[in-house]
Amino acid sequence: MHTPYKVLIVDDEESILKLLKKELESDERFIHTATCAREARKLLKKHAYDVIILDIRLPDANGLDLYAEFKGQVRDVEIILITGHGDIDNAVKAMRLGVYDYITKPFKLDKLELVLDRAYQRVCLQRENRSLRHTQRSNSDNKIIIGKSEPIKHIKYLIDRLKSSEVPVLITGESGAGKDVVARSIHMTSSRASQPLIIKNCAMLQRELVHSELFGHKKGAFTGASEAREGLISLAHTGTLFLDEIGDLSKDVQASLLRVLETKAFRRMGESEERRADVRFLFATNRNLTKAVEDGQFNEALFHRINVFNIHIPRLMKRKEDLPLLAEHFLNRLNTNQRQCVIPEKTMQLMLRYDWPGNVRELRNVLERALILSDNGIITESTLPKELTATNGTDKAAAPPMSLESMEREHIKNILAVYNGNKCKASEILGIGRKTLYRKIQKYSL
Ligand SMILES: Nc1ncnc2c1ncn2[C@@H]1O[C@H](COP(=O)(O)OP(=O)(O)OP(=O)(O)O)[C@@H](O)[C@H]1O
Numbered sequence: 001m002h003t004p005y006k007v008l009i010v011d012d013e014e015s016i017l018k019l020l021k022k023e024l025e026s027d028e029r030f031i032h033t034a035t036c037a038r039e040a041r042k043l044l045k046k047h048a049y050d051v052i053i054l055d056i057r058l059p060d061a062n063g064l065d066l067y068a069e070f071k072g073q074v075r076d077v078e079i080i081l082i083t084g085h086g087d088i089d090n091a092v093k094a095m096r097l098g099v100y101d102y103i104t105k106p107f108k109l110d111k112l113e114l115v116l117d118r119a120y121q122r123v124c125l126q127r128e129n130r131s132l133r134h135t136q137r138s139n140s141d142n143k144i145i146i147g148k149s150e151p152i153k154h155i156k157y158l159i160d161r162l163k164s165s166e167v168p169v170l171i172t173g174e175s176g177a178g179k180d181v182v183a184r185s186i187h188m189t190s191s192r193a194s195q196p197l198i199i200k201n202c203a204m205l206q207r208e209l210v211h212s213e214l215f216g217h218k219k220g221a222f223t224g225a226s227e228a229r230e231g232l233i234s235l236a237h238t239g240t241l242f243l244d245e246i247g248d249l250s251k252d253v254q255a256s257l258l259r260v261l262e263t264k265a266f267r268r269m270g271e272s273e274e275r276r277a278d279v280r281f282l283f284a285t286n287r288n289l290t291k292a293v294e295d296g297q298f299n300e301a302l303f304h305r306i307n308v309f310n311i312h313i314p315r316l317m318k319r320k321e322d323l324p325l326l327a328e329h330f331l332n333r334l335n336t337n338q339r340q341c342v343i344p345e346k347t348m349q350l351m352l353r354y355d356w357p358g359n360v361r362e363l364r365n366v367l368e369r370a371l372i373l374s375d376n377g378i379i380t381e382s383t384l385p386k387e388l389t390a391t392n393g394t395d396k397a398a399a400p401p402m403s404l405e406s407m408e409r410e411h412i413k414n415i416l417a418v419y420n421g422n423k424c425k426a427s428e429i430l431g432i433g434r435k436t437l438y439r440k441i442q443k444y445s446l
């Protein structure tokens, strides 16, 4: 499914504008027109264009100056100049400045159409690159949601239903439960998948700068604002903005955000004119927002607006069926030297008994550590942190430390269990001869 891309054509000849609009507007393109710079500036404040076509001679401005002005204001826009014969020199100069292309009057419609589409393709590419830059860090992690428990199946079902929707989604769940994974998955399955996904943790935003970070600011808007700055909302234009820890935003910012959600309009700091952005919002929090609303800390209207669609991820403890699958997934991913990794039944039992306060993230960390400690890819009890081995009621943490001999006994026992008593395989893994293994089995009465 395609949304039409937006084009602004600025030319002083109204008849040409009319003709171009009639001929060029289609399912794929949406055309706005302006007859002078003043009108164009006004439209630009309200709409987010992908391509702008500028006549080089306008009654109230020179197309080249206007080009520089617009390029400075809008990101990811390509500009095409229309020139008369006498203007070729200027047009060439403009190309050097970064104008996408120029066409000379009189021009053929199909030529213009071609240039337009190509310019738009380039805009898409730029956005895609930007999106890649922002998501690269944890990309490989996150496309797939692992799990077969009922809650995870339901979450996958909901994400699938959301595919062709634009509603804001509120993702809730404890820290480490997988809110980021769900947000990425929603974006990746949506029609905006090739557009930017911008992720921001509101708790990390500097208090004094939140407004400017989100909405941008004009040059000189406050002391220290030596350059104009684009906010996250403009950066996420045509894509998705995922605001994590939404409960941490101050109330005045909450109010501005509500406006964006309701009207798609926002103001940069220091500017009185409104701008528009086409952004799909995702939110996450591990706080209880209902309570925050009751306590007067969270804007009630905003809460209702973002809570239209809620996806809740239960804590890992509540969906233990997912644990073996997740463990296998992480072992495959973290195990860089292609060893075969095994989680013996006993270790799995310990893991299933533990309550995982840090949820999936803690599981990943525990396995990462275990892999480093294990020298043969077998995740034995001894490679687990003591919180896990002490959950057994009998409180093993308080047990006296093991002697080397008892550890050896335990280890051999584990390996034998993993390989179903196959002594040949076990001796190979243990790095000892078969005879030695037999001796030890007798010694320890295994
Ligand atoms: N269902 C899942 N499938 C695969 N990986 C998962 C799943 N759930 C969580 N993870 C992984 O666990 C780690 C933590 O998940 P994530 O960052 O999504 O948690 P979160 O809920 O956003 O936590 P926080 O509240 O701290 O931001 C990540 O490495 C993520 O890739």
Ligand SMILES: [Mg+2]
Pocket (backbone or CB within 6 Å): 179, 180, 244
């Ligand atoms: Mg997160």
